[in-house]
Amino acid sequence: MAPMALTIGFDLDMTLIDSRPGIRACYLALSERTGAYIDADLAVTRLGPPLAEELVNWFPAEQVPAMADLYREMYPSIAVTASPAMAGAREAMDAVRASGGRTMVVTAKYEPNAKLHLAHLGIEPDVVVGDLWAERKAQALREYGASVYVGDHTGDVRGARTAGALSVAVATGPCPADELRAAGADVVLDDLAAFPAWLAGYRDAPRA
Secondary structure (H helix, E strand, O other), X not given: OOOOOOEEEEOOEOOOEOOHHHHHHHHHHHHHHHOOOOOHHHHXXXXXXXXXXXXXXXXXXXXXXHHHHHHHHHHHHHXXXXXXXXXXXHHHHHHHHHOOOEEEEEOOOOHHHHHHHHXXXXXXXXXXXXXXXXXXXXHHHHHOOOOEEEEOOHHHHHHHHHXXXXXXXXXXXXXOHHHHHXXXXXXXXXXXXXXXXXXXXXXXXXXX
C-alpha cells in the first residue's frame, strides 16, 4: 500500500514572508489616521501573536476591536506589496511538492490578507488557514493531517506539539534559536534555505 502523502504546514509572518516593512507602514498609517501614538519599530520586533495583542499596547481595550477592523481594512493597499518573500520560501514549498507532499499555511494573520500576500508573491499552498495562534493552530494541523509544522515563533512550536506534529523552527523571527529549542522545537534551522536539504534527509530516514 502506498504511504500517505506528507503534509507540511508553514507559518506566514517571518517564516514565509518578511512582513516587517508592510506591517510597519500599516501601523504608521493607522497612527496617522487615528492620532494615537504607535511605536511601529518596536511592534515589528514582536510579530507572531494576534493583532489585538499588539494593539492593546496603543489603544484602550474597548477600542481595540474597532482599531483591528480599521487596520485590516487599510492593510491590503499598504502592506502586501511592501512585504517580500523570505529567503528560501519558494524553494521550501517546491521541495515539499517535489517529494509528493502537500503544503498548507497556518497563521494568526487575518485569512483574507494572508491569501493576498501569498498570491502577490506567487506562493501557492494547497490550504491556507488564518486567525489561529499558538496552540489553536493545532486545530488546522490535525484537520489536514499535517505531520510537520514550520514556524519562527515559540507559539508555532506549541502549536506543532499540541497537534502531535514535528516542530521545525526557523530562527528568522523574533525568537532566537536557543529560545526555540528551549520551547521544544524538534529541529531548528537558520532559515528556510536549509529546509530542502533537511526535508530530503527526513524523507530518507527510517521512522516508526
